[in-house]
Amino acid sequence: MAAEAQSHELVRVVALLAAGVVAVPVFKRLGLGSVLGYLAAGLAIGPFGLKLFADPQAILHVAELGVVMFLFVIGLEMRPTHLWSLRRQIFGLGTLQIGACTATLTAVGLAFGFPLPVSFIGAAGFMLTSTAIVMQLLGERGDLALPRGQKIVSVLLFEDLLVVPLLALVAFMSPQHAAAEGGGIHWASIGIAVASLAGLVAAGLWLLNPMFRMLAEARAREVMTAAALLVVLGAALLMEVGGLSMAMGAFLAGVLLSESTFRHQLEADIEPFRGILLGLFFLSVGMALDLAVVARNATLIVAGVLALMSVKAVTIYAVARLLRSTHAEALDRAVLMAQGGEFAFVLFAAAHAGEVIDADVNANLTAIVVLSMALTPLAVTALKRFGPREAVSMDGIDQADGLTGTALMIGFGRFGQVASQALLARGIEVAIIDSDTEMIRSAADFGFKVYYGDGTRLDVLQASGARTAQAILVCVDDRGAASRIVELVRHEFPQARLLVRAYDREHALKLMEANVDYFVRETFESASHFGERALRLLGVGEEEAAQLAADVRRRDLERLELQFTGGIKAGRDLMHSNRLKPQPLTAPQHPGQALSAETAEVTQTGGA
Structure with a gap:
């Protein structure tokens, strides 16, 4: 009898755990949250559901x-x-x-x-x-x-x-209640x-x-x-x-x-x-x-x-x-x-x-x-x-309008803040826009003037001085937004050199297709320096560590180029099979040294 009672209690414990483990992921996948999942699971196994629990x-x-x-x-x-x-x-x-x-x-x-x-x-x-x-x-x-x-x-x-x-x-x-003893x-x-x-x-x-x-x-x-x-x-x-x-x-x-x-x-x-x-x-x-x-x-x-x-x-x-x-x-x-x-x-x-x-x-x-x-x-x-979105407070924030500058920077997060320092130190006039009001206020506390503006909109780009800018730096952390900005700039402001922050390898290939003047993957260079420093701390000589890091960059660039040219060839083959006339493609310029005559096996398709 004791064994049966113990087994029954174990069944109840397993039922409790199973109910939560099954219901919560399902309800979260449906967008209903974990709380409702727990409540529904409790109703299912309780005294008014499967009756696994009476009290x-x-x-x-x-x-x-x-x-x-x-x-x-x-x-x-x-x-x-x-x-x-x-x-x-x-x-x-x-x-x-x-x-x-x-x-x-x-x-x-x-x-x-x-x-x-x-x-x-x-x-x-x-x-x-x-x-x-x-x-x-x-x-x-x-x-x-x-x-x-x-x-x-x-x-x-x-x-x-x-x-x-x-x-x-x-x-x-x-x-x-007894009043006599209440006090x-x-x-x-x-x-x-x-x-x-x-x-x-x-x-x-x-x-x-x-x-x-x-x-x-x-x-x-x-x-x-x-x-x-x-x-x-x-x-x-x-x-x-x-x-x-x-x-x-x-x-x-x-x-x-x-x-x-x-x-x-x-x-x-x-x-x-x-x-x-x-x-x-x-x-x-x-x-x-x-x-x-x-x-x-x-x-x-x-x-x-x-x-x-x-x-x-x-x-x-x-x-x-x-x-x-x-x-x-x-x-x-x-x-x-x-x-x-x-x-x-x-x-x-x-x-x-x-x-x-x-x-x-x-x-x-x-x-x-x-x-x-x-x-x-x-x-x-x-x-x-379905509810209303909270209005963005614009107190103390100026919207982009009538800006001019040698360079236009779009996005002033961690990446943009670092990238801007060399330009500002050289005395180059930089117009900076961003759509994050909290970031704009924080930047103002450190002496940076950042204007509010959505770089994916043509009217905002025009108001930010893109028409006269010699260079446009796209530093946003949203690959979709970056791609839309690249498309707008290439079509509307061809005079500007276009430099773009790439999210990852796949995004870099798309930027190569868009023929941007320069791109850099946001984590690749820092990771390369990180690996080089690790070699030096492990006893590898400074010159050898630098050479190894440069070799990693070169081989990665070769793989990226092969992926890009392979994609072009596949596209041409597809157009030829459909009897479509291919459009001429201009090879994009990208960071790094010229490719060596060696061929590298394409082993990377994603990541940084």
């Missing part, structure tokens, strides 16, 4: 540690000085958005005919946005460190701070919470760094990993004992360690556990969707999801616009935060235990929150595909 709440309690670890990692990136700089967003934007959402969502509950206490509990739970889903989506988009991402993180942090007051308010609203209980709870918080701060300031220093000296990697888990789970436990949010405790522990020299090691140790447990959390949320309740109260639940998400999104948008966010940023925040969150389950369970809401209301509200969480990735995907 998703048990898994949810364990999986919440994924959210805890996620906030610990976020805390590691939030130095105290940076967190202090966000105080206005946390307490200003957070207070305004949360207050407005609670009021409007309570009004929705009253409009559905629920009593005020039930409406307020439903509104408070739906107001608490899903930290896990929003953080995951922000991370996938790379927005966590951007200003718009920081505003969202600030609101989420303030919502986490509100979990304890809301639970206390639920207890106060409970018919079981003593509340003061005791406050004292325990303050003591827990003080203990965590003290440990973070005076205990954690010496402990990790001692463990690092022991050089036991597995002990460091265990210590990282101990810090996260210990902080979460301490906050839970104090009646506070486990996630907030882990976040605070991360902040206290953000200045530590062990920060990157801690993040690397926690990351695998965080990813697995966060995925498990989303799986358990999918399992928690009670399809029987949804079927029984389909009209109420669907209407509730649409009404609550719409009203919350409109309220968040209005608050964002009131605080002078752009239309695109406000709309993005509204869609991203329009769902209920995982802490709503805790709040609804406490309200049910305190007899503030009954079992049916609890089930309906839980289903509404789960469905809203499942719809969020779809809504974000739809916004990305």
Whole structure:
């Protein structure tokens, strides 16, 4: 019997892993994101799908540690000085958005005919946005460190701070609440919470760094990993004992360690556990969707999801616009935060235990929150595909118009910045354009005047002085854009010598076909110098190393030429077979010395 039970548990573990491994890549391939993949997989294997799991709440309690670890990692990136700089967003934007959402969502509950206490509990739970889903989506988009991402993180942090007051308010609203003993209980709870918080701060300031220093000296990697888990789970436990949010405790522990020299090691140790447990959390949320309740109260639940998400999104948008966010940023925040969150389950369970809401209301509200969480990735995907694009801020940026110069440089990234230095040092007049506004502002800080302009447009090239330029340098990092610019310049501005940054070997062959005056593959020359230096450091003489590097360049040039002439011959054969008259081709000029009489076997078809 014990063996059978163990085998059954192993089947469930395998089912959990298999569900995530199969569903997430499929949903990401469809462009729907990993979160929706986990939710769908959880629904498929849960009590309302294949019935491999009967109690998703048990898994949810364990999986919440994924959210805890996620906030610990976020805390590691939030130095105290940076967190202090966000105080206005946390307490200003957070207070305004949360207050407005609670009021409007309570009004929705009253409009559905629920009593005020039930409406307020439903509104408070739906107001608490899903930290896990929003953080995951922000991370996938790379927005966590951007200003718009920081505003969202600030609101989420303030919502986490509100979990304890809301639970206390639920207890106060409970018919079981005894006024005579309430004062003593509340003061005791406050004292325990303050003591827990003080203990965590003290440990973070005076205990954690010496402990990790001692463990690092022991050089036991597995002990460091265990210590990282101990810090996260210990902080979460301490906050839970104090009646506070486990996630907030882990976040605070991360902040206290953000200045530590062990920060990157801690993040690397926690990351695998965080990813697995966060995925498990989303799986358990999918399992928690009670399809029987949804079927029984389909009209109420669907209407509730649409009404609550719409009203919350409109309220968040209005608050964002009131605080002078752009239309695109406000709309993005509204869609991203329009769902209920995982802490709503805790709040609804406490309200049910305190007899503030009954079992049916609890089930309906839980289903509404789960469905809203499942719809969020779809809504974000739809916004990305069909929503407005954020307008580019042109503050402090001049557009290309009436420029003149001996040379015109298109693209001022890392490549263009280096290439421009020799020209500017010689005193040659160079007009520079780029389409990246952030780069243009950064260049201005270092004394470079770069104008805004898209080099793939003929009117922009004309406004940038291409008509009179003696040389046009194409330094963009997009091979498609570079090819379009080459075509325009060759057709419209034949007087200019054309120098182009090639992306790779295939792109270089296309530039040879376009008969550019000079091209260089962006990584080839630096890699050649790198290899030459490696030879010298390995004991090879300076003259021999230089000769070997030159030989590599020569042979590569021969292979490139053979590939190019082979392509011409193949094209001529094809035209001859189709009885087409071939057009004369002029051999392009390209970097490097003249080809030797040797023939080199063509062994490269791609790469640098």
